[in-house]
Amino acid sequence: MDFLNPRALRWKIAALAAAACCAVAAVIGFLVHDATRERGLSVGKDRTLTRLIAAEREFSRTGKAPADIDVRAGHELPEPLARNLADQPDTSGRYATWYDADPPNWYWMWGVVAVGGDAFLVVRDDMSTEVRSLQLLDRSIAKSVLAALLVVVPLAALATEPINRRLRHGARTARRIADGDLDARIGRAGRARDEITEMSAAVDDMATALQRKLENEQRFTADVAHELRTPLMGLVTAAGLLPETDEATALVRDRVRALNALVEDLLEISRLDAGGERARPDPVPLGELVADVVRRTGTDTRVTVRDAEVVETDPRRVERIVVNLVANAHRHGAAPVEVTVGGARIVVRDRGPGFPPDLLDRGPQRFRTGASERGRGHGLGLTIAQGQAGVIGARLSFANAPGGGAVATLDLGAGQPDEGRYGG
Numbered sequence: 001m002d003f004l005n006p007r008a009l010r011w012k013i014a015a016l017a018a019a020a021c022c023a024v025a026a027v028i029g030f031l032v033h034d035a036t037r038e039r040g041l042s043v044g045k046d047r048t049l050t051r052l053i054a055a056e057r058e059f060s061r062t063g064k065a066p067a068d069i070d071v072r073a074g075h076e077l078p079e080p081l082a083r084n085l086a087d088q089p090d091t092s093g094r095y096a097t098w099y100d101a102d103p104p105n106w107y108w109m110w111g112v113v114a115v116g117g118d119a120f121l122v123v124r125d126d127m128s129t130e131v132r133s134l135q136l137l138d139r140s141i142a143k144s145v146l147a148a149l150l151v152v153v154p155l156a157a158l159a160t161e162p163i164n165r166r167l168r169h170g171a172r173t174a175r176r177i178a179d180g181d182l183d184a185r186i187g188r189a190g191r192a193r194d195e196i197t198e199m200s201a202a203v204d205d206m207a208t209a210l211q212r213k214l215e216n217e218q219r220f221t222a223d224v225a226h227e228l229r230t231p232l233m234g235l236v237t238a239a240g241l242l243p244e245t246d247e248a249t250a251l252v253r254d255r256v257r258a259l260n261a262l263v264e265d266l267l268e269i270s271r272l273d274a275g276g277e278r279a280r281p282d283p284v285p286l287g288e289l290v291a292d293v294v295r296r297t298g299t300d301t302r303v304t305v306r307d308a309e310v311v312e313t314d315p316r317r318v319e320r321i322v323v324n325l326v327a328n329a330h331r332h333g334a335a336p337v338e339v340t341v342g343g344a345r346i347v348v349r350d351r352g353p354g355f356p357p358d359l360l361d362r363g364p365q366r367f368r369t370g371a372s373e374r375g376r377g378h379g380l381g382l383t384i385a386q387g388q389a390g391v392i393g394a395r396l397s398f399a400n401a402p403g404g405g406a407v408a409t410l411d412l413g414a415g416q417p418d419e420g421r422y423g424g
Helices: 009-062 079-086 128-159 161-178 195-240 247-274 286-297 315-332 357-362 381-391
Strands: 070-073 095-102 106-116 119-126 282-285 301-308 310-313 337-343 345-349 395-400 406-411
Touching (some): 009 095, 009 128, 079 095, 301 315, 310 315, 315 337, 315 406, 357 395, 381 395, 381 406
Antiparallel strands (some): 095 106, 345 406
């Protein structure tokens, strides 16, 4: 499920919002913690000095220190306290403090004042209350941050849903265009004028330009084929009137037949492009049909039939596909060429150099054979086979065998007839 995908955009945005919240909370928490700590130390220091001043006055009046005040000699003072006292400009009547902290249970504020000779009044004030208050504040900040994250993260994930919905719609539309639905468009939703709107408009413009280009190409192919057909019929008739014994006659007739086959292929592609082709399915014993078709090609092709099924398909279009695949294997591959029929699947394999990577990635393309090692040609045979497979709802796939050679597989059990749509 996309909602639970941790790599989805919504969770990345939610993580960014959570990181921003944590960063802000860390800065504010540090400032509050530091200010509260300084305030607690200031309060403790003032309290200690107040006690020292009162003790000093009583000592000067009575010569005795209060019961809770120590009178110590200089060598009895803690070293940090003695150092702080020594750092004073004038030790006579001057006060010094020292914060003695040894977590987790030792927090004292020391105070000292010289009262004459080697006598010092020493006060030690417990700072545990201030420390516990600071720790309680830190826990409160942490709890507040966690509570805020529990609210911010889901809200951020939900707030990105409109963006995710628009992106998913754009991805689905792009896939539809890639699958051949050139009329699909993302469109503009609402009044948003953001980067997604710009991307959607760019994709729609690209799809429109692509559709126009393909339509022009298809129209040109159809026009050329129709324009060539009439003079070609004249050529066929004229070639039939040439003397039978002339070597040039055989050459002319062979080239006229090749040109006629090319024009017929162009016309067939034009009909497929126009989407006017419709399958006429009938129950067909697949093994017998393929064996008969291969036999009539007159090629040295081995046919193997294993548990072939009786399938509901258009036999004329299956014949056209098989003829093109076998002819392609002999023209661009190498012997032996094998045709295997099993279930509702037909596999044609040769022992040549295999299909080029471009054909395996993008499928067959008209007027491109893909690689020089596969021979020369117009690249129409596989294109027509793919188009006819789409008409009858079959899946035609291309691969290279591990041991070498090209493998074309026609799976007649792949789906339903395609109501005439052809992606070319």
